[in-house]
Amino acid sequence: MRVNDGREVIFFIDTGGSEVALDTEFAKELGLPQFGEGQGTFSGGEHAAVQQSRIDSFTIGDWTIKNLPVVSLALRQLSEGLGVKRIDGCIGTNLLYHFLATLDFPNGELVLRRKTAKNLKQFAAESSGKSVAVPFWIASDHFMVGWGRVESLPPALLFVDTGLAGAGAKLAEPVIKEAGIKLEEDRAFEGAGAGGKLKIVPYTVRRLSFGDIREDNVAGLYDGPFPWENTFGFHLAGMVGHDFFKPYAATFDFERMRIFLRKKL
Known part of the structure; x- marks a missing residue:
């Protein structure tokens, strides 16, 4: 990928995010204009400053997008958790929305x-x-929400966050308790989110479904309150993350509002 001056950059794809986002220091290196600042909500309910800006051009593969609105926040602190030397930014749902996009994991x-x-x-x-088609709709400006099921609990709404690295699920605390899922406190470690440092406690979801797709023994993580549990006027049980989708090519059809999941053998 290339931004503005043609330099190659490393981005991750995060359907839990909205706009294209740049690391704050990288945005400074590019000398981008700032049009204002807000506050974002991130993992564990942490908050961090988010600056509004734009870039002249963003090249991804054979596509070049001109005059693109972006946000900037502290993303390079996520690099280690994503297993790379340096992260410069991420691609959110609002860019993918303009395409028939496939994440072939x-x-x-x-x-x-x-x-x-x-x-x-x-x-x-x-x-x-x-492929298996999973219907979804968008809450707020970018949250892709669909029906799933945690363990043997009744069907519940989950949102798709491919930026959730190192786990396939992050569930709201009441859901963890109701499902009888055990937090593995003896394996807790310190990690980083966009809002800062977090205590991360792993657990295992014995059965997790999204639409008609089911995976067993899915790695989950708890890092504090699930901030979007009741934000949108309905209950979100949690999110399905990167590791849940790893066996699949996931295609996002924003016209018919379906996620098509095809398992690679």
């Missing part, structure tokens, strides 16, 4: 196609009988 690829009737029809034909 097994092959490590992001495929962006024009969101045309022809491409949608072709994809539908190619995926017929090979």
Whole structure:
């Protein structure tokens, strides 16, 4: 990926985020203008400053996007947890929305196609009988929400956060307790979120479903209050994260509001 002056940069893809985001120090290196500052809510309910800005150009693969609104926040502190030397930014849902986008986790690829009737029809034909479609809708400006199930509890709403690294689930504390999930305090460690340092406690979800997709013994993490549990006027049981989707190519169809999951064998 390249930003403004053509330098190559490292971004991660985070459907839990909205706009394209740049690390604060990287934004300073680019000399970007600032149009204001707000406060974002992140893991564990932590808050951090978020600056509004824009970049002249953003090149990803064969696509170049001009005059793109961005935000900046402290992202490089996430680098170690993501297993890379340095993170410069992330791609959020609001950019993916403009494409028929596939996150092919097994092959490590992001495929962006024009969101045309022809491409949608072709994809539908190619995926017929090979993918599982999970309906979703968007809460607020970017939260992709769909029905899932935790253990043997009744169906509940979960949101898709591919930026949740090192785990396949992050559940609200009441859901953890109701499902009888044990927090493994003896394995707790310190991690970093966009809002700062966090105590992270692992656990295992014996059965986790999203739509008709089910995975067993899914790694989960608890890092404090789940800040979006009751934010949108309905109850969110938690999120499904990166590790849940690792066996799949996930295609986001924002026209028909479906996530197509195809397992790679």
